[in-house]
Each structure stands twice: as structure tokens, then as C-alpha cells.
Amino acid sequence: MGLMGFLDRLADVDTFDKAMEPARRAVQSVPSAVKDLLHGTWLGHPVHPVLVQVPVGSWVSAGILDAFPAMRPAATVLIGTGVAASLPAAASGAADWSEQGIGVRRLGAVHAVANTLALGLYVGSLTARAKGRGTLGLVLAYAGLGVAGGSAAIGGHMSYAQSSGASHAATAARALSSDWIDLGPLDDLPEGRPALRTGTGSGVAVPLAAVRRGARVDVFIGACSHLSGPLYEGSVEEVRGHTCLVCPWHDSAFDLENGEPRRGPAANPQEKLEVRMEAGRVMARLPSHNR
Ligand code: FES
Numbered sequence: 001m002g003l004m005g006f007l008d009r010l011a012d013v014d015t016f017d018k019a020m021e022p023a024r025r026a027v028q029s030v031p032s033a034v035k036d037l038l039h040g041t042w043l044g045h046p047v048h049p050v051l052v053q054v055p056v057g058s059w060v061s062a063g064i065l066d067a068f069p070a071m072r073p074a075a076t077v078l079i080g081t082g083v084a085a086s087l088p089a090a091a092s093g094a095a096d097w098s099e100q101g102i103g104v105r106r107l108g109a110v111h112a113v114a115n116t117l118a119l120g121l122y123v124g125s126l127t128a129r130a131k132g133r134g135t136l137g138l139v140l141a142y143a144g145l146g147v148a149g150g151s152a153a154i155g156g157h158m159s160y161a162q163s164s165g166a167s168h169a170a171t172a173a174r175a176l177s178s179d180w181i182d183l184g185p186l187d188d189l190p191e192g193r194p195a196l197r198t199g200t201g202s203g204v205a206v207p208l209a210a211v212r213r214g215a216r217v218d219v220f221i222g223a224c225s226h227l228s229g230p231l232y233e234g235s236v237e238e239v240r241g242h243t244c245l246v247c248p249w250h251d252s253a254f255d256l257e258n259g260e261p262r263r264g265p266a267a268n269p270q271e272k273l274e275v276r277m278e279a280g281r282v283m284a285r286l287p288s289h290n291r
Contacts, residue, residue, distance in 0.1 A: 004161060007107060011103040011104070011107045016109060027097070028098050030095070035095045036263060039095055039265050039266075041263065041267050044268070045267055045268065046165040047267065048089065048092040048093045048096050048165065051088050052089045052152075054082070054089070055081075055083075055085045055089055055148075056082075058085065059079065059082040059144065059145055061078050062075040062078035062141060066142070072138075075141070076129050093108070093111075094112070096164070096265070097109075099250055099264075101162075103162060104158055104164045108158060111155050111158065114151035114154065118145075119144075121143050121144030122140070124140045125141040125144060167268035167269075168225055168226065170268070172223040175201050176199050176201040177199065177286075178201075178285065180285045181200070181273075181285065183210055183217075183282040183283065186212065186217065186277065189212035189217065190212065191212055194210065194231060194232045194245060195210050196230075197209075197219070206222070207221075207222030207230070208273070209222045209232040209245060211256060213243075218245075218275070219275050220259060220270050220272050220273065224249065224252060224266065224270065225252075225269065225270050226247065226250060226268075229250065230248065231245055231247055231248075231270070234248045236256070240262050240263065242256075242262045243255070244263070246263075250265050251263065252264055252265055259272040273286055274286075274287055
């Protein structure tokens with residue numbers, strides 16, 4: 001069995017599902033403004049992959065410098081930098097983890113345990129170095145690097161194979177035709193709430209969410225960027241001073257003006273279509289940057 005197959009098997013193990021729930025509930029009880037900061041909703045991009053660059057980069061660089069005895073003081077500084085930077089990276093990862101599907105949460109728990117082990121090894125390395133036990137410090141640091149590398153592979157699998165953090169709306173948009181789509185008469189759309197319309201492309205139907213406010217219509221890909229929730233079954237609400245389309249699954253709110261997330265857990269924007277009217281009918285098309 002290859003590494004990917006092993007990780008997929010791991011994501012099927014339900015033995016620890018109950019044990020994970022208290023941790024999940026604890027993270028979910030954090031105020032939403034703090035969680036949105038950690039998700040990256042304010043940035044319009046998940047912030048966890050940005051933050052992890054610092055500990056990973058610091059520890060890899062320390063591993064290189066540790067190979068040269070004269071450079072070990074600099075390696076120690078980098079290890080300390082990585083230890084400090086791992087804390088905000090872990091907090092953002094925990095916020096994302098708490099709002100993912102069960103398969104991602106299972107692998108995420110393994111990822112968190114491995115990262116905690118790596119952190120412990122690096123703290124041990126710093127302690128050994130401070131006490132003048134340089135060889136032990138080296139051994140612990142290289143062990144930490146090995147564990148952190150394995151954990152990074154799990155994190156990569158969560159992102160690339162399980163689509164954790166990816167925009168599910170962008171994936172749906174890719175299947176949509178680049179032609180203008182006839183969404184029917186304006187008068188058939190309900191006022192102030194989303195309605196399901198369907199676009200076509202690549203032989204598959206792509207659900208769209210159309211919101212009418214008077215003569216204005218905003219049209220989005222119907223699958224929420226967070227985890228593909230049905231936005232056309234959501235609601236229109238004022239969120240933090242913006243009129244938003246709110247997902248019925250986890251309450252993410254997308255600005256009707258531009259699709260930017262105004263409340264998480266979504267960190268990616270929602271794909272919005274161009275709209276024009278033609279003889280009282282609503283026509284929509286995917287913008288060229290999505291094609
Ligand atoms: S699917 Fe999670 S907020 Fe929409």
C-alpha cells in the first residue's frame with residue numbers, strides 16, 4: 001500500500017471519533033471574531049498554510065545549519081523561532097479542523113498529535129542546548145524534523161487529496177460553460193432570498209444561487225466555497241455591515257457585492273457570475289478569470 005492509500009485508510013478509522021469531540025466543541029466555543037481571524041476570512045484566503053511556513057522553514061533551515069558546528073548557535077535561534085511560530089499556526093489549524101468533515105478531522109487529529117510530538121522534541125532540543133548537552137540537542141532536533149516532515153505529508157494529503165482549505169466553489173465553477181446562461185425571467189425570481197438556477201457545462205448541471213433585490217440580481221456558484229453547502233437554500237442577511245448570502249450548513253456569509261467572505265468558516269470567496277438583462281430575462285456568465 002502506498003502512502004496515499006495508508007492515509008486514506010487512516011481517515012476511515014473511527015475509534016477516536018468520540019474522544020475528538022470535546023476538543024472540537026472547545027474550539028467551536030471560541031468567539032466567532034477570533035475564529036474568523038484564525039480561518040483567514042479577513043484575508044479571503046486560508047491563513048493556516050501561510051502561518052505554517054515559519055516553523056517549517058525555520059526548522060528545515062536549522063537542520064541544515066546544525067550540520068556545521070560553527071553554525072549551531074544560529075540553528076538554535078531558528079529552532080526557537082519555529083517553536084514560537086508553531087503556536088499561532090496550530091491555533092489556525094485547530095479552527096479550520098473544527099469545521100471540516102469527519103475524514104479530514106480524523107487525519108487532522110493525527111496531524112496535531114504528530115506536530116505536538118515534533119514541538120516537544122524541539123523544546124527538548126532547546127533545553128539540552130541550554131544545558132550544554134549539544135549532541136542530545138542535535139539528536140532531538142533531527143528527530144523533531146523527521147516527525148514534522150511526516151506530519152507535513154499528512155497536512156498535504158488533507159489539502160490536496162481531501163480538499164481541506166480548497167475552494168469547492170472554484171471546483172464547481174470549472175465545470176461551468178463560459179457562455180451566457182439563460183436563468184429565466186426576472187419576475188420568476190423571489191425577492192430577497194436565494195433561488196436555485198442551473199447552469200450547464202461539460203455535460204453536467206452546475207447549481208447556481210440567484211438573489212434578486214428589485215431589478216438587481218446577483219448570481220453565484222451554488223456550492224459554498226467552504227464545503228459545497230447549498231447556498232441556494234441559504235438566506236440573505238446583514239453581516240458586519242454587508243448584505244450577504246449565508247450558507248445553511250456552517251453559517252459562512254458571502255458579500256452579495258463581490259462574494260468576499262464576511263463571516264467564516266469560509267476563507268475563500270464565493271465565485272460570482274456576471275449578470276445582464278435581456279428582454280426581461282436574467283443572463284449570467286462566468287467571469288474570464290474563472291474559466
Ligand atoms: S459548507 Fe460550510 S459554510 Fe457553507
